[in-house]
Amino acid sequence: KPFKRILLTGAGGGLGTVLRERAKAWADVVRLNDVKDLGPAREGEEIVIGDLGDRDGVLKMMEGVDAVLHFGGISVEDKFEPIMNANILGLHHLYEAVHKCGVKRVIYASSSHVVGYYETTQLVDASMPLRPDGFYGVSKAFGEALSRYYYDRFGTETVCLRIGSSFPEPKNSRMMVTYLAYDDLVELIRCSLFTPRVGHTITFGTSDNPTKWWDNKHASHLGYVPKHSSGQFAGQFPDSAAYPAAGDAPTIYQGGPFVTAGPMYK
Ligand code: 15L
Numbered sequence: 405k406p407f408k409r410i411l412l413t414g415a416g417g418g419l420g421t422v423l424r425e426r427a428k429a430w431a432d433v434v435r436l437n438d439v440k441d442l443g444p445a446r447e448g449e450e451i452v453i454g455d456l457g458d459r460d461g462v463l464k465m466m467e468g469v470d471a472v473l474h475f476g477g478i479s480v481e482d483k484f485e486p487i488m489n490a491n492i493l494g495l496h497h498l499y500e501a502v503h504k505c506g507v508k509r510v511i512y513a514s515s516s517h518v519v520g521y522y523e524t525t526q527l528v529d530a531s532m533p534l535r536p537d538g539f540y541g542v543s544k545a546f547g548e549a550l551s552r553y554y555y556d557r558f559g560t561e562t563v564c565l566r567i568g569s570s571f572p573e574p575k576n577s578r579m580m581v582t583y584l585a586y587d588d589l590v591e592l593i594r595c596s597l598f599t600p601r602v603g604h605t606i607t608f609g610t611s612d613n614p615t616k617w618w619d620n621k622h623a624s625h626l627g628y629v630p631k632h633s634s635g636q637f638a639g640q641f642p643d644s645a646a647y648p649a650a651g652d653a654p655t656i657y658q659g660g661p662f663v664t665a666g667p668m669y670k
Contacts, residue, residue, distance in 0.1 A: 406598070407431035411469040413456065413476030413498070416440045419513065419570055419589065420475045424449075426590045427473060430597060437465055437476060456494025466501035471597060472510045474498060479515075481538040481665035491543035499554050507560070511596045514548055514564040516582060516608065516618070517541035520659020524581075528658070529619040530566075530606035537659030538666040548606060555604040563596035563626070566618070567609040574634050577641040578660040581615045585632035595626040602626070614638070617658050 410427055414420040415436035427434045428448050435450040436442055445451045454461040456476055466472075477490040502510060520537025522528050536542045551562035568582030569575075570589050584592075588611045596602065607623035610616070611632040620628070657663045 405430060405432050407470045409433040409435055409450075409469050410471050410473060411435045411437065411465065412473045413437045414474070414479075414513070415476075416442050417475060417479060419567075422586050422589070423473060423475065423593070430594070431470070435465065435469065455490070456497060457489040459497045459500075462494070462497040463501045463504065466498075466505040466507065469505060469507055472498070472502060472507055473513075473593065474510055475513045478540060478543070481540045481662055481668070483668040484539050487539050487543045491540075492546050495543075495547050495550055499550055499560070502560055503554060503558055509561040509563075509597065509602070510551065511593055512547055512551055512562050512564045514566045514606070515541065515544045516566050516568050517659050517662050518545045518548060518566060519618075520657060520662050522617070522658050523656055524617065524658055526617070526658075527619050528608075528617060530608070530622040537657065537663045539668075540666075541659070541662065552604050561602050562604055563602050564604075564606045565592060565596070565609045566606065568618075570609070574637050574641070576660075578654075580634045580637065580641060581610075581613055581617055582660075583611050583613055583634040583637075584609045585611045585630075588630040588632050591631070592626075592628050595628045599626050 410431040415424050416438035437452045439455050442451050452465040478487050517537050518534050518541050519528050520541050521535035534545045536545050548564050554560040568584050569579040570584040574580050574583045592609050608618035608620050612630040613634040653663050654660045
């Protein structure tokens with residue numbers, strides 16, 4: 405297999421659970437990390453339970469790792485402190501360990517919420533200013549900046565995946581635009597891992613959906629071609645009370661319900 409050992413953080417999360425199986429094609433050993441129990445190690449797996457906020461623990465789990473799929477941390481809007489611990493301090497620990505252990509490449513689960521305050525009428529590309537839609541989006545923007553720094557300073561390569569909505573199916577009309585099928589997520593990660601030189605690349609992660617908010621022209625070198633589309637779910641989400649009405653902030657902005665989620669100090 406191309407890699408000896410891949411580290412997958414957030415292995416117990418929604419996408420980590422998918423990648424736990426799919427990453428086996430790429431490495432002899434997939435080392436799994438999460439704060440929560442991951443059950444027994446299966447064939448070709450190593451399990452390291454631990455918090456990204458634990459600096460020594462993160463350094464230890466990086467030993468012998470060739471590439472990192474970083475899907476750990478807080479994945480939705482929350483109070484600032486847990487986001488700060490996992491997504492900011494934790495990311496600093498991760499990149500320090502990556503540098504110390506000589507890991508060549510990181511695939512970083514960023515999020516479309518780094519640009520959630522663009523309007524749904526706009527076409528956004530990776531060169532446009534960040535417009536995060538909450539503390540969560542801000543923390544993902546921090547990760548994009550930190551990984552850029554480690555590339556400029558040390559040459560550590562990172563592909564930042566601005567993932568839209570990766571679930572088995574879209575759950576509302578917004579996700580008809582942001583949907584990323586699991587198979588396309590895996591293909592995007594495969595392209596990100598095996599493109600010979602990626603430097604520091606930012607790419608939007610969606611399937612080939614009928615409506616597009618994001619232009620991936622700055623990531624064409626990855627050669628990612630989505631095979632799925634939310635089109636197969638067309639007609640399932642007529643405007644309804646289940647989703648904010650036209651004219652409400654979550655409909656105006658790309659971030660949807662995230663734009664009204666924070667701040668969390670009530
Ligand atoms: C995200 O960044 C979240 O991690 C995910 O749970 C979804 O809510 C997604 O964005 C989305 O915007 O649908």
